[in-house]
Amino acid sequence: MKKLALFMFTLLLILSMAACSDKTAKENEHDSGGTKTIRVVYKDEGPSNPVAKTYYANLEKALKKDEKLDVKFELVEMPQGTYSEKLNLLLLSGDIPDLIYFQGGDQQMVEQQLLEDLTPYIEKSTYIKEILGTHNLERMKNYPYLLWIKPLDSKTPVIRKDWLEQTASSKELMENPTVDNYYTFFKELVAQSSEGKPKYAITTAGDIGELDYLFEMAFGINQTWLKNGTEYEYSKVSTKEKEKLAFYNKLYKEGLLDPQYLTKQWDTKEKAFYDGETAVIVGTNGKVVDIYNGKMKQVNGDNAEVSVLPPAKGEFQGYAPTDITKESRGLAISSQSKNKDTVFKILDYLASPKGQMFDRIGFEGEHYQVTDSGIELNEKYYNEWYARYWEPEEFTTEKPLKTPLLSEPAEKSRELANEFYSEDNLFLIPEELVSKWDAMENLYKEYATDIITGKQPIGNFDKFVSEWKKAGGDEVTEYANKNIK
Structure with a gap:
């Protein structure tokens, strides 16, 4: 039954991808002027989310300034419902964005060879390879399609x-x-x-x-x-x-x-x-x-x-x-994408000191203020901000943080998670x-x-x-x- 389902999935995918070929060609023509359109599907980060729109608009500017990367992000709106199910339907239709956040359902896509093996990209990276934790390294050895550089998820x-x-x-x-x-x-x-x-x-x-x-x-x-x-x-x-x-x-x-x-x-x-x-x-x-x-x-x-x-x-x-077989959630690059190298450059940038500053503490003036003596995180940061991408254990800023990145209880929770770390089989x-x-x-x-x-x-x-x-x-x-x- 499973093999029949996979066969039907493959057949539908081939037909729908063929139907999308004209659209893809038009997108590539649009990108011929130098600006590359990077399509992103990410839970709760669609175009109807004003914070997401601001985040990616600011990221476009940062990439152009710091990396000379000329990109335009196109956020994919996901319908209400279970994210993994809705994402599966999107991909089944042949609409496969360049950068995909998975929260389940990724193994079926791997079986269809729709996700890129990230190992060679990581090996050539400037920053990502330096911030991977022990659990990240073990999971990537077993399953090199999802990347999720976060602290232990205990x-x-x-x-x-x-x-x-x-x-x-x-x-x-x-x-x-x-x-x-x-x-x-x-x-x-x-x-x-x-x-x-x-x-x-x-x-x-x-x-x-x-x-x-x-x-x-x-x-x-x-x-x-x-x-x-x-x-x-x-x-x-x-x-x-x-x-x-x-x-x-x-x-x-x-x-x-x-x-x-x-x-x-x-x-x-x-x-x-x-x-x-x-x-x-x-x-x-x-x-x-x-x-x-x-x-x-x-x-x-x-x-x-x-x-x-x-x-x-x-x-x-x-x-x-801690389960080290694979990341239970994370970011993947479509094997069908025409912009795989560019997508990974963006991911690597977000692991750099400037990228971390951008991703980790929010919008200046809204989530933090910069003064002569340092950076002060405000109540809005503690109540709502979270890094969309990477959160390695070490995080340094050009100016000192006047307020800690995590509150005392949050820091205690992280210390205890690390203290009681053990690996599953x-x-x-x-x-x-x-x-x-x-x-x-x-x-x-x-x-x-x-x-x-x-x-x-x-x-x-x-x-x-x-x-x-x-x-x-x-x-x-x-x-x-x-x-x-």
Whole structure:
């Protein structure tokens, strides 16, 4: 079925690309005067976004001034809906921009040879090769089509600092963050709800992935494939997973986990946090925590600064292992583009000192001010600005930053993410097993949800394991044991 779908995809792509050939020729004629049109598709960065329009207009000027590159950016508007699905439809139509931001769905494009291998570009780069982190290098070795130079993407839990300090159990939690101490802390938070405290201790955006960043390693799940004697077994069918789900069910049953966690989206999750409905949410360390901190103080006053919570401690401790198989999101260059070298020059420029200054701190006069003594970031920067492209750990400016790039809680979240870094042993599922793997993952989600919400007893976990093995689990496990190094 998958091969038939890929064949139909290829056929439609060839036909639609042929239909687009006249348009491409006209675009190339338009570019013959020296200005190259670079088409960009990027989530939330379409022409209807005034900040995006200003950003790319300013980038055109900077590239012309600093690099003598004469380019015009054309931003592609994406319709409302799931970005990866809408992007897939756009590319399937044969409309393939030069620079593409992916947030899923990229592997299908790689199979059709529509994305450029970035390895030779990086090797010849002036700046990008110097700012790649260890996790970036490992991911690029395995999958050289997506580039996403950001700090570790581990997610860290945060809570209002005033609420943290008002609980009697917080001191013990911060010194010894065991699963039991987290449970005690959550119970105290919700018990005081009548005093203006939250209804729920924690909520998530639609699944248990964010809970796992906090608790999974404490239950002994330190990698996707766990060593069981001499063999590897998939962590989600292990006894450790069963214990973890039983704990999540306990949180749900006692009203500590938001009963609406399955239907929450990222925006409603954050609103519940700012409005005080929930005490703890989990967000990507660094800039996302910075935005949480800024908005929380904006809504509830300076005393509502956020604090970062440590990962739960048990058999292991950490914010989940880091997947190094590939970037889960990132930027790709179309293999069909006539402007591949130019596109990469733009990406390399954004890694340069001048490019970093442009991308990292926003618009002068709006997000920061330059004075004789240095650069001062303002409240608007902390509340809304984020780098569209690269965020290496080191960032220097010609004049000193009078205010830090990240707030204290955001910096703390980044330090903790680095402190608890560990690598996963996840691997890319081979094409012949992908459809079975997807079905197995859906089976897990169904059972996990029913067990957490009490629709099925925890004893049915063993039934799930049996069904998982029959659905293809035995084949994938055999493959894992042959290929995990």
